[in-house]
Structure formats: structure tokens, C-alpha cells
Amino acid sequence: MARPSEPRRELQTVNTIPGRRAIRVMLVDDHPVMRVGLASVLSMSHGFDVIAQADDGLSAIDLYRQHSPDVVLLDISMERMDGIDTLRRLRGEFPAVRVLVLTSSQASEDMAMAMESGARGYLVKTVHHEALAAAIHAVHTGGTVDPPHPVTSHPAGPLSQRQTEVLGLVRQGFSNDEIASLLGISERTARAHVSAILAALGAADRAQAVALGFELGILRLSVRSPLPRR
Numbered sequence: 001m002a003r004p005s006e007p008r009r010e011l012q013t014v015n016t017i018p019g020r021r022a023i024r025v026m027l028v029d030d031h032p033v034m035r036v037g038l039a040s041v042l043s044m045s046h047g048f049d050v051i052a053q054a055d056d057g058l059s060a061i062d063l064y065r066q067h068s069p070d071v072v073l074l075d076i077s078m079e080r081m082d083g084i085d086t087l088r089r090l091r092g093e094f095p096a097v098r099v100l101v102l103t104s105s106q107a108s109e110d111m112a113m114a115m116e117s118g119a120r121g122y123l124v125k126t127v128h129h130e131a132l133a134a135a136i137h138a139v140h141t142g143g144t145v146d147p148p149h150p151v152t153s154h155p156a157g158p159l160s161q162r163q164t165e166v167l168g169l170v171r172q173g174f175s176n177d178e179i180a181s182l183l184g185i186s187e188r189t190a191r192a193h194v195s196a197i198l199a200a201l202g203a204a205d206r207a208q209a210v211a212l213g214f215e216l217g218i219l220r221l222s223v224r225s226p227l228p229r230r
Contacts, residue, residue, distance in 0.1 A: 022049035023140050026069035028060040028086065029053075029102075030078040034125070038073065038102075041129050048136065057081030061089055064097070071140050074119075076103040076110055082188045084113050091118040100139045102132070109162065109189045111147040121145025158200050164218055166193040171210045171219055 025048050029035050035053050042048040052067045054060035056078050064072065072090070076083035083101065090097045100121045101114045111122050120139040123132065135145045159167065162183075169179045180190040194206065201216075203209035213219040 022047045023136060024049050024051045024067070024070045025136065026050075026052040026054065026060070026063060026067060026072045028055075028057070028072060028078075028083070029075040030055045031075075034075075042133075042136075045129075045133070048133075057083065057086030057089070060086055061093070064090060064094065070098065071136050072097060072099045073102045073136070074099050076101060076105050076114065077186055082186070084110075084117055084188060087114065087117045087119060098139050100135055100145065102127070105186065106148065107185050107189060109185060109193070113189070113192065115147065122147040124148060158216070159197060159218060163193055163197050163200070166190065167197050167209060167213050168219060170194065170197070170206050171213065 025042060027035050027038055027050060029038070032055070035055070039050040039053065043050050051069055052063040054063050058081050060072070060074070074083050074087060078086070081089075083103065087099055087101075090099065097118075099119050100123065101119045102123050102125060103110070104125045105111075106124055114122050121135055121144055123135055123145065127135075138145055165183070166179055169182060174182065176190045176194060177187050179185075179193075180187040183190070194209075197203070197209055198205070201209050201212045203212055210219070
């Protein structure tokens with residue numbers, strides 16, 4: 001009895017250029033509809049072979065060990081292990097891994113962290129399928145794909161503008177989850193900002209960071225009126 005995967009593999013290679021092996025792609029996204037749509041588009045054209053699909057980071061690492069795909073398409077916002085942590089784990093275990101981030105986030109913080117963590121490119125999910133195909137080909141051949149807009153991650157002062165804003169919210173007693181909601185960023189990004197603030201100020205905890213913020217004049221100069229709790 002034929003395995004269910006056999007017809008899918010025939011479909012995946014129908015448009016492959018003769019003599020050229022299909023690019024083996026792994027999809028990592030916690031939205032089933034998104035994965036199905038991507039798999040359908042890639043398998044039907046451009047010479048791609050979707051060999052594995054994962055719905056979270058932990059599964060992605062296990063599947064990478066099993067299949068060694070050529071390119072990984074990785075979402076950022078996922079349960080259990082987010083895309084940035086997944087990327088770092090993959091890079092730690094497989095330094096040559098080629099990851100193309102495909103996500104809905106257009107936050108410069110996410111773009112910066114993804115590229116600094118070893119992503120070969122960054123695309124948002126509104127990208128046209130032809131541009132996505134071109135990006136996968138570029139990453140597969142050793143190239144990189146720049147984020148949609150420039151990102152900066154090394155501010156000249158002790159804190160970036162966003163970190164100063166986050167410190168002001170920390171001073172008001174907001175949790176990481178509340179900060180993320182107020183600023184329209186992911187909880188992981190908010191947590192990363194708080195960690196970066198502690199490191200930049202040499203603070204042991206959030207309370208000391210706030211105290212140092214006042215000593216250095218950061219909060220006196222920057223904090224706005226308290227935001228209402230949601």
C-alpha cells in the first residue's frame with residue numbers, strides 16, 4: 001500500500017528544472033493554515049520540496065536533525081519556543097543552517113534580533129510569492145535578504161529611545177507582558193529590552209535599574225505621563 005506522502009512528492013518536483021535538485025524546505029509556523037498555504041505554493045512551483053513542517057521551535061529542532069533541510073522558513077511568534085530562541089538553538093547545533101525568517105512582525109527590534117541571531121534574511125508575510133521564491137533561492141545559494149527597512153541595534157547612548165521608553169514603563173510597575181501590549185511588540189521583545197537595560201546600566205534587577213535611571217537623569221528627562229493599565 002502506497003504511503004500518503006508519495007503523491008505529494010510527485011507534485012513537489014513537477015516544476016523542477018531538469019537536472020537540478022529541488023530545494024528542500026522546512027516550514028516552522030504555529031498557524032496550520034499558513035503552513036498549508038505555503039506548502040501548497042512552494043510545492044506547486046519554483047522547484048521546491050517541502051520536506052518537513054513544525055508548529056513550534058522544539059519540534060523544528062527535532063525535525064531539522066532528521067531531515068537536514070536546505071532552507072528553513074521560520075516564524076517568530078510561536079508557543080513553547082519562539083522563533084528567535086529556535087534560531088539560536090539551531091545555529092548553536094548546526095552552524096551552517098540557513099534560516100529565512102517569514103513573520104508578520106515588522107518591528108525593528110525583531111528584525112535586528114533575528115539578523116543578529118544568524119538569520120540569512122527577513123521577510124514579512126505580506127510578501128508576494130515570487131519574491132519569497134527569489135529569497136529562498138538567494139539564501140540557498142549563500143546570499144542574504146535584507147529586512148524590509150534598515151534596523152539599528154547599537155545606540156550611541158547608554159539606552160536606545162525604545163529602551164528608555166521601556167524603562168519608564170518598568171518604573172510605572174508594568175510587567176513584560178503589559179509592556180508588550182502597550183508598545184505593540186511581542187512579550188519576548190519586551191523581555192529582551194528589559195534584559196538589555198539591566199546589562200547597559202549594570203543593574204541587578206528592575207528596581208535597581210529604575211533607581212539608576214533616576215540617578216543618571218534618564219527617567220527625569222524621558223518619562224511621560226503614566227499610561228493607564230489595561
